[in-house]
Amino acid sequence: MRSPLSYAGIVACLVVCLSGLIFNISGYPLLEPDEGRNAEVAREMASTGDYVLPHLNELPYLDKPLLYFAVGAITMRVLGPTEFAARFPSLLFTIGTIVLVGWLARKMFGSRAVLPAVVATAATPFTLAYARVVIFDSALTFFVVLAISSFYLAMEETKEASADSGKGWTSLAWVAIGFGVLTKGPIAIILPLLVALPYGIRYRTWKVLADPISLVLFAVIVGPWILAVSLRIPDFLEYSLVTETIRRFSTTELERTGPAWYFLPMLPAAALPWSLVAISCVSVLWKLRDDQNRLDRRITFLLLWIFVPLIFFSVSQSKRPQYILPLVPAIALLVAGAWYQRSKNFAGSRIAAVGLFVLGSFFLLVHQHIADLFPASSGVAEAIPGTALGLGVVSVLGAVLAWFARSHRELLLLALSLPVVAIPFTSRKLMSEIGEDRSARTMAHAIRDIGGDRVRVVGIGAFPQSLPFYLKRAMIVSTPDGSEITSNYLIRRFDEFRGLGSTLQDSEWWKEALVTCPQPTIFVTRNNNDIVRESLSAYLDLVYSGRKYSAYGPCGPETFALMGR
DSSP: OOHHHHHHHHHHHHHHHHHHHHTTTSSSOOOOTHHHHHHHHHHHHHOOOOOOOOOEEEEEESOOSSHHHHHHHHHHHHHHOOOOHHHHHHHHHHHHHHHHHHHHHHHOOGGHHHHHHHHHHHSHHHHHHHSSSTTTTTHHHHHHHHHHHHHHHHHHHHHOOOOOTHHHHHHHHHHHHHHHHHHHHHHHHHHHHHHHHHHHHTTGGGGGOOHHHHHHHHHHHHHHHHHHHHSSTHHHHHHHIIIIIIHHHHOOHHHHHHHHTTTTTTEEEEETTHHHHHHHTTTHHOBBBBBBBBBHHHHHHHHHHHHHHHHHHHSSSSSGGGGGGGGGHHHHHHHHHHSSSSSOTTTTTTHHHHHHHHHHHHHHHTTTTTGGGGGOOOOHHHHHHHHHHHHHHHHHHHHHHHTTTTTTTHHHHHHHHHHTTHHHTTTTTHHHHOOOOOOOOHHHHHHHHHHTTEEEEEEESSOTTHHHHTTTOEEEEEEESSSOOHHHHHHTTHHHHHHHSEEEEEHHHHHHHHHSSSOOOEEEETTTTTHHHHHHHHOOOOEOOOOSEEEEOOOOOHHHHHHTO
């Protein structure tokens, strides 16, 4: 029976982890390009009521499926198009993933494994970061974890009972995969099968993975949306499967490549400090054996969960940090597997404490010089030392507490989670400065102050990704190739979508718009485009100047007089 002190420790761990996920989540503008673009797609979906075909700047956006955008759109319909509404889906899916990991820990190791699994999932840099970003990977991770967990339980029940006993879990797995496909495409099929299939082959339970009824459920979830989009965009399926999946994996065409070892240092960093605990627990985990003196099936499954997808992503030509987010729960479950039994000293706690102490000491020693290592605006550079100092202090304190609390599980979990949970608190000023540096919010306010809601906005070789979101309307982009939109689909179909009535126009269109000016118009251009800036400044007022973009206007009758028309 737990003591009141133990219950207090559990509550403290959960409150601390939750505060790290939530604190200041809407305290800074949407970061470009990803947050601005994804939030705008959701805003347009909410505005138009079209929950089938995503749109960006009033153009079809087929780079990602609809589910994450739809959840964001529903949130915005309720709360309005705000930063919190845009980020809330990621937070929601992250909390769902944490709950799933705790549930799976209980299924695998018992009730005492739940808290370590929950805390070790919640208090990692990657979990914290992607819970607060308008990006698909938190949602994908939720569905992948649900699918992997369900496949595991299906195979375990099949082994222990009859061949049909695990089919309910298999159905749940394929339902999760279906929703995962609607979130980020075929990768939601690949990841769970990369884990479950080798495990099923190893223990001769793989047949349960291909239950026909479950596959029908998957088709019922995914098929109608694919059909509906294909009727409107006939080449959708070819683009989704060939360009966004096969070419992304096998070629450098999408310019997201990296070296083969790209994820090797990233995964331990993504799961700090629990990756240090897991590595230090190898001997403890190795001692967990089955009745035939082989490595425990649970540990085998978790190792497959980590290393098979890691190899897959390392081979792939497309590499981004968030791809390995679905592997973090497996590391947390390894920690839970090593810590679920009562112990005088919990394995790996000293190594983790030393690692945090070294990291904290590094921040304390070099916090004044860290900004010198990264090119940044003056505001961002000024905020970095304070953030590093705060993280250094909390990391050292957490390390000391973890060292002396290594026999008290709740206190140890709290100590190891504090440095990660402190990141949103210590970086509040830094994130505000980064937001101003990488967002169009201030520009949007300047445009609205000058021209109100009716002024037309034209980007000349420029498309600040969050500007339409903050303006709450689309803008016209005068561009040679559409690359500013950052949509692979629109870049490849540029000639098809530019022209009359479109928000995409050719690179010379803005000149005619400046001369004729049928309605008040503000022109946005990049600061490094000196020729365009000189042309605009000769006839229009400068209404905004930032680090990347400037805005001029609005044009009107006085423009004709200045140009001698």
